[in-house]
Amino acid sequence: MTDPRRRGQNIWIDTDSGFIGAAWYWPLQVPAASTVVVIVPGIVHEERTMNGGLVALAESLADAGLPALLMDLHGCSQSAGRLEDADIGACWSAGIKAAVHHARCSGAARVIVVGVRLGVPLAVEALVDEPLAALIAWAPIVNGRRYVRELKMLQRTTDADAAAAGTIAIGGFSIPASVLDHISHLDLGEVETPATSFVMSRETLEGLNAPWLARLSQRGIIVQEQISTQIHPWLFSATDQPTMPYEDIQALTRWCRVLHDEQAVSGEPVLRRPMPRPVIEFVHQDVLVRETFVEIAPSGLTGVLSEPVNAAGDHPVRLLVSTVGPGRTFADFARDEASRGKTSLRFDFAGFGTSGRGDAAQGGELYTDSGGHDVLAAIEHLRGAGYKQIYSLGFCAGAWSMMQADVVPELRAMVAINVALYRQPDPKTPDSVERKRHLLGQITPALARNRLVRRVAPRLVRLRGKRHEPVDWLVRMCNTNVRMLLAYADLDLGLEYLNRQMDKGVREQLGRPFTLQTYAGLGHLAEGPTARARLFGDITDFFADLDREATSNHAPRAKASLAARSRIAAPPRTKTAGGRSVRS
Template identity: 25%
Template sequence: MANMTSAMSALHVPHLTPLETTPRHFRHRQTPTGIRTIDTWIPGPGDRALFASLHLPSDGAVRGAVVICPPLAKEHISAYRGLRQLAQELAEHGFLALRFDYAGQGDSSGRQDDPLAVSQWQASVAAAVAYARRAGIESVAVTGLRAGALIAAATVDTLGDLRAMVLWDPVISGRSYVRELTSLYRVSVDDDPHHDDCTSIVGGVLDSAAVKDLSGLDLSTLDPGSSTKVLAAIRPEFAASPRTVRMLERSGAERMFVERQNQFVSPSSFVLSVPTHDIKQISSWVSRQFGEDKTVVDPEITSAAHVATADDGEEVWETLERRSTGSLFAISTASRTTTSHAATAVFHSTANEHRIGPARLWVESARTLAAHGIRSVRFDRMGTGDSGTVLTDENTPIVSPEARRNVLDLIDTLDVPPSRRMHVGMCSGAWMGAYVASQRGARSVVLLNIVNWSINNRRPPVKKAHVDAMESDVANRIFLVARTIRNAGRRAQRYVPYPLWLGLGFLGLVNAPESMLRTLTRRGTKTAVSLAPEDEAWFEANRGRQGVTRLSRSKNPPHVLFSGSGDHNLFHRSSRERVGRLIVASALDAFGDRRLAVSKHDKEGLGA
């Protein structure tokens, strides 16, 4: 394999050139309620491109705009669907609702470890408000969830007159929030062994200068002015805290209680819940602060943007797309000279994660691959991120047969033969990547912390987390009985003759790693597997090492790597860095550096 460390250094994000505005057309999905959803890039601070989604009535006539400021890191991933539902509700009340990612966060350009990150986040809020006003909207409100409320409040002096502001489950003290983030990382992940100027948090990494700036923010000093109506949607258990009381008194905010916030923004498992009742209350309050007069808006829509620059000056661009019969939201990443037929890496996310992957790893990996001339596509499977309608009180869906069909349809839309496709995924996303490769073929797959080793899976994928989300005593008792039977079977599996065990794996009745690995090997797919310690234990328990030993004699043996440290979710920074190098090295091993091939041709002939 190519040198992995040098491969990751081929990309940097300086101050970027402005967005390229495509012809004025709406890239949108019509919903049954007559709401139009538009995906676009908007200009952010320092010419950085910010990813945004607009939700507005189909006729374009709006009563005002509401800019929605998201939380940070893991809380943003957990709350993503709920914020989409809030935007849809606001659009039904006649507003243009604007969701966006801060610079260096989510899909937006920039680095998450930028020392000036906090000022970039604040400038991103101002840029989003300015974008709404340029569309022809005078009356604007701002809604911030968790850290989004703190960031919006710190920006209020730069936003001009606001009709209203909603502080939803707000972070009041930046200093306390930083302590909470770092403590949670140490308890749930591990100590950070790095000796640099960055601090790891669950779902990301911040420069020490940004940590200091974030610690200095304090919502209790908010003074939005007499013309701005303020709503504090807070948890009942925080109502009497001194910080909350000071914030309410200083801002003159109305108070509303919200429930189920833990399961919404910081769930204990991969199953989260969208608090539809609270969302309706918030959108109704916002609606009451505006008049009924409407203005027809004409927002500027940009489907492609410059998001990074390689060391040699080559521009990296990203295009917003809707693919497959399920209208899955996707983002295609490529260098300026890369053609649509180039070798392509497809990134599959897991659980409730949307297309950014664990702690933004898919975004950063895609932009690094683009610097080597390899195109990437990252997408939201049905029921996650921006794919599919958000349901009332939605819980994280289990990967369904429909999701499998949608992904196969998406792969069929790529104008690339199997020999130039690569799939990357973690956990259930790894399984989906292996499944697609088994059905459509692929040059390479990278399977990260995979736990389901049966492509032909016939076992119901019900987890304890799903049962807990049902809040049903009957469902819980049934699950406990089924788990007892399952555990007894696991204890007995070591006595099953290996040929029989492997056969049951091919039938989808047990978790035999060789069944999946042999299927991929037979198809000629280069397979790299990386397992954290807990996933290695599961692999061993299912006799995976025996299978790998048997496959080592084949012409195309899989490469299984045991990290020896780290965590399943790739929250640990060292784990992400190691996996990032593996992704790039696997791509270069499969396809080579496509930029070298491009340089042999006339770039003008490629449409550069």
């Protein structure tokens, strides 16, 4: 079973169109084989959904002795650029080529490329002249035009400007018309034959015997097919935490290891673990910006520190609870703030992205105490780096955990986007249940997160007494000098719940009023691009106003001495222009 303490080594890789983020997963307990596996993900909402499975695949490959390199595509996750960039197809190809070249620089005798969803046709397009040991197509997008039609059926936005521009909004991500146009021209049935002797497809039963595979077989490529029953629950479920495709991961790992054992010969060079490159400098909005991958103890959380190379004095640091955020807005916001002379740290919870998992099971968990602990670990990291003032920013479950964390003296302001104050914390699994789950997980990894086992925990905890509701955290925060901004989509369930609670007497418990702003067309996942742009413009202004107060020596000092039970009358509601701004 994969060691849960394993953590990828995050690096930057230069490309012809900028740079990409990537993570090496290197064997720890066994010698590194001479075959390296490069993993090419999908994009936007699918890239976020599949991330946990791809990290688990990289870990499994490393445990089998095969170094694995998990890359980001241009305009996605931590890589340079945006999806709106000109000639996005060339940018994607440049990143994939750079990742394979980087893998070869380790001394690899051969490279296997694993493409997932859109990553399959993108890899085939980019690497048509690149000799590969094998190409693995995992749940591939075969026809781009059909895929675009499916995306249009899934879109949720009511943003008229976005619709007029041909943009699709799904899962908080905006896919511009130029990207859709490039995707629509991708077709595995028409691409040139890849430079490899082996192609393996792992697909659902409906995807077997595809014509594009028959075409490759006719051209002399050895084609193998495997049936997957886990693609749908992994990639297409409606839950916050998709089912991990353990059976697929084990099957792909075995296939790669067998291929290596068949092709390896004696005397092959020993692989060299590439030198880490955690720091990169680049020009963003005409300002030289530096980004550094950092590790946040004790769970080994992945963080990215964004700062201007020529820092302008002491100022409050921004703490962003996610390296990506809705629609990758947190990465863009951090870089925008760096161009304005401000420093930001964005990080992922344990078990998400490339963050370590501590002693947890595979994958991360939302709405538990662990999220609040991770926020405090990030604050402690900033404290150790010498930062004395912090503004925090979180979205949805990230905002929830941000509010759950204890108030610390360094905290000056907090912005929570679409936070679900009605969401009760998931109860901590009792030690006896956790031990049984861990034992089952050692036998079959899929049982490590068995739903039937996990249902026992809430029943046991209910016998121990009721947990505090998240609205109490808001009251606690508003009885300090921390400035609070709550931002909601105008029809969000969290907003409806908050208003009901205010009418039930919460308003009288607030020592300091919070600011509430609502945005028509934003949506719960912040998928409305026009409203989202207005939202982040308001957040920028909110932080900038506080910066001006700080430089004028009028910045509020955060104090946690007032208990949440204090009942101090708050000012009445007032409305102001723009969106809807309410002081509650």
